[in-house]
Amino acid sequence: MDFRKLEEKLVAFRDARGWGKYHTPKNLAISAAVELGELLEHFQWESDEEILEAVKDPAKKEAVADEIADVVIYLTLLAHELGIDLDRAVGEKLEKNGRKYPLRT
Numbered sequence: 868m869d870f871r872k873l874e875e876k877l878v879a880f881r882d883a884r885g886w887g888k889y890h891t892p893k894n895l896a897i898s899a900a901v902e903l904g905e906l907l908e909h910f911q912w913e914s915d916e917e918i919l920e921a922v923k924d925p926a927k928k929e930a931v932a933d934e935i936a937d938v939v940i941y942l943t944l945l946a947h948e949l950g951i952d953l954d955r956a957v958g959e960k961l962e963k964n965g966r967k968y969p970l971r972t
């Protein structure tokens with residue numbers, strides 16, 4: 868995983884535009900949730916089969932990808948503002964999940 872490079876890119880992008888003053892933890896958390904809502908709008912009232920069929924259309928797939936990217940962008944910026952190392956956080960959470968849900972043999 869390499870969230871560090873993504874984080875650096877996003878922070879440089881927003882700092883170049885003077886948006887940092889708006890990027891408080893609360894605002895970023897709300898923005899991530901809003902973007903997740905925008906993603907869910909694409910799925911509202913659709914079955915899983917209908918969603919999988921819909922994303923065969925490149926324009927629909929791009930629209931869904933844009934919303935997923937928006938969520939990732941805001942969560943990455945939120946982690947940055949909170950001083951959370953996403954590479955470490957995700958790696959450690961996977962380890963915790965592995966201990967909580969061990970493989971059955």
Ligand SMILES: [Mg+2]
Nearest residue numbers: 902905934937
């Ligand atoms: Mg969006």
